[in-house]
Amino acid sequence: MRKLPRSFYLRQTPLVARDLLGKYLIRRYRDRNLIGKIVEVEAYCEGDPASHSFRGKTKRNEVMFRKGGHLYVYFTYGMHFCANVVTRKAGVGEAVLIRAVEPIEGVKVMMRNRKLWRNKSTAVRARTNTSPRPPRAPAPDLTNGPAKFCEAFAIARAQNGADLLGDEIYVLEGEKIAASRIDQSERIGVTNGRQKKWRFFVKGNAWVSR
DNA sequence: TGGACGATCCCCT
């Protein structure tokens, strides 16, 4: 499969958001590939009161204003990270929030990162599922939210600004999702700018949040 | 320099 070219990311943000559905997001992590199929996204545009870029460029949101094809990672609620794909040309502060992916490869590593499972050699705090073997199929809980996805894929402050045409994190063509399988709605957790239907998701997919 | 709040998650009821 082909890595998405820069031109993919330079287009209108809601179009990039919709077209990211079905694409494979690859995270190179400790000599392994973590792979997720993107199934839910939200677009954040200029002049959009819900966007971090609404009041212009700051130290925090500087990456949003880079040319398309970079990763903007921010810290929120004192404990979570969320990841966005930057869009448009340099100087325009727009991006697409990755809200959920369907795990394709590296499930055990994701579960350890999420602290949903441990084995003898993994010294992490025990929480809910500490069975000796991970379940055969990943539970939706693994990656069905923007902060859950970041935790599972080990995406944090160090990944802010990563170039998606590089080798650490990138996006492959993945599979074509027919228009009839795509739905859209108002964005989640947004009050200002609520009326914009800029959340896109794959209908009926088990990893879509809510 | 202070304080209000957030593109969330998890647990409890």
Add this chain to the structure above:
DNA sequence: GGGGATCGTCCAT
């Protein structure tokens, strides 16, 4: 369905 955890960011004082 509701609230607590927890802290960086931004704006107002």
